[in-house]
Amino acid sequence: MERFTLGQAQQSGCPDEPEHRRLRRALGRWPTGVAIATCGRVGEQMAGLTINSFASVSLDPPLVLWSLARTASVAPAFKAAPFFAINVLEAGQEALARRFAEREDRFAGLPLERGLEDLPLIPEAIAVFECRRTAVHPGGDHWILLGEVMRVTTRPGRALAFHEGMFRELP
Structure with a gap:
């Protein structure tokens, strides 16, 4: 067993501190789903990235949240966008998850569906939540985006996980 207390590193803002690395490893013990958040309009300015910080907030009204690193290149686009989509990936879509985590030209050559407000949607996603952004809150080194779900699409399949x-x- 390992137990540690977060102290100075918690306020340092340096992600390479030993305490931050240990915290990251501990958080990695929690398995999560994998999704791609998208915003913008198909054929125009689009932004997207792989996320695993997605959660339901409320059923009435239907609200979801996800977090976005303040340093992400797409942070300004998502903070300004009035709508976003969460595209939940299916097992076997690791390459797509990596594409949206690592590449700058994430949408190049990728077939897309058009959602409400012309949102870019990933056609192979097993669940898609099309949302109207209702709030953006600071959360340490991240932004917390809250959205009201306007439409949900589901397809058969098992979710891709990250652990x-x-x-x-x-299984």
């Missing part, structure tokens, strides 16, 4: 730094398929 201890690796993509995984749920």
